[in-house]
Amino acid sequence: MKTKSxxxxxxxxxxxxxxxxLLYMSSRKQDAKSPSRASASxxxxxxxxxxxxxxxxxxxxxxxxxxxxxxKESLPILRRMADSGHPMAACRLAAExxxxxxxxxxxxxxxxxxxxxxxxxxxxxxxxxKLLDPALPDDAIHCDGIDSxxxxxxxxxxxxxxxxxxxxxxxxxxxxNGLFAKDTLSxxxxxxxxxxxxxxxAxxxxxxxxxxxxxxxxxxxxxxxxxxxxxLLTQAVEIDVQESLSLYLLAKDxxxxxxxxxxxxxxxxxxxxxxxxxxxxxxxxxxxxAAISRGATWKTSRFPNEREIPALxxxxxxxxxxxECE
Numbered sequence: 001m002k003t004k005s006x007x008x009x010x011x012x013x014x015x016x017x018x019x020x021x022l023l024y025m026s027s028r029k030q031d032a033k034s035p036s037r038a039s040a041s042x043x044x045x046x047x048x049x050x051x052x053x054x055x056x057x058x059x060x061x062x063x064x065x066x067x068x069x070x071x072k073e074s075l076p077i078l079r080r081m082a083d084s085g086h087p088m089a090a091c092r093l094a095a096e097x098x099x100x101x102x103x104x105x106x107x108x109x110x111x112x113x114x115x116x117x118x119x120x121x122x123x124x125x126x127x128x129x130k131l132l133d134p135a136l137p138d139d140a141i142h143c144d145g146i147d148s149x150x151x152x153x154x155x156x157x158x159x160x161x162x163x164x165x166x167x168x169x170x171x172x173x174x175x176x177n178g179l180f181a182k183d184t185l186s187x188x189x190x191x192x193x194x195x196x197x198x199x200x201x202a203x204x205x206x207x208x209x210x211x212x213x214x215x216x217x218x219x220x221x222x223x224x225x226x227x228x229x230x231x232l233l234t235q236a237v238e239i240d241v242q243e244s245l246s247l248y249l250l251a252k253d254x255x256x257x258x259x260x261x262x263x264x265x266x267x268x269x270x271x272x273x274x275x276x277x278x279x280x281x282x283x284x285x286x287x288x289x290a291a292i293s294r295g296a297t298w299k300t301s302r303f304p305n306e307r308e309i310p311a312l313x314x315x316x317x318x319x320x321x322x323x324e325c326e
Contacts, residue, residue, distance in 0.1 A: 176232025211303030
């Protein structure tokens with residue numbers, strides 16, 4: 001009996017040992033797998049974090065300084081935001097440069113007039129400036145403490161904003177508003193760059209819904225626009241009757257039918273009639289087809305008001321206001 005009992009006890013001990021061994025080996029295998037799962041989890045987490053960082057670097061945020069803030073206070077902010085790739089900040093920076101260059105030029109011109117004045121008003125320049133240029137005192141305050149930006153600085157700032165994708169900046173750059181005639185010789189290299197880029201940016205802005213770009217480009221392609229004092233955009237493109245007619249037809253279809261747009265609508269209708277005189281029947285047919293096709297794919301156009309019609313007739317738009325970049 002003792003021998004039999006001893007055998008039973010030995011078998012029990014052996015079974016327990018075997019079970020314990022199996023459990024131990026199983027736990028070792030699970031432990032061996034755990035680092036792998038942890039590593040995968042960590043790897044996924046790091047990838048997620050890297051994606052967040054990458055996305056964050058592409059999302060350039062920030063609130064632009066108020067329009068009424070003096071430029072000497074907002075300039076460092078705008079420069080920093082523009083350098084980081086903020087399209088609206090880059091556009092606003094270019095607009096500020098151009099605004100203050102013009103304001104300082106006006107102030108210098110009126111200062112010369114006041115200095116030459118012999119009637120005693122020289123002693124009260126502020127009053128005289130207010131009479132001759134009512135907006136100048138406020139504009140001068142906005143630009144106080146800022147050196148007049150060079151024309152090269154201005155056009156490069158517009159080009160940078162256009163490159164970053166700001167639609168208003170694309171239009172303003174494309175029509176040549178940042179290039180001043182008085183500085184033509186000092187901007188030869190930038191003019192060469194402009195000639196390469198102008199048509200591209202005008203077309204892109206038109207595709208993205210800028211009615212000013214659409215009408216400026218239509219005018220630039222039109223033969224009649226090349227006859228007298230053509231804009232820079234007009235000089236940067238080749239005459240293309242069919243393309244001009246197509247863009248004018250697209251504009252006609254998109255201009256709102258309310259009374260506020262009567263003058264602009266009549267202007268476009270007149271341009272269609274004038275341009276069609278240069279076109280063959282085939283060109284007219286092709287222009288209509290292209291207008292329909294673009295109407296289905298180009299973004300809805302937002303048109304300037306009637307005060308810009310004289311500029312639009314020459315293939316350009318008026319200078320951008322500081323609040324129009326947003």
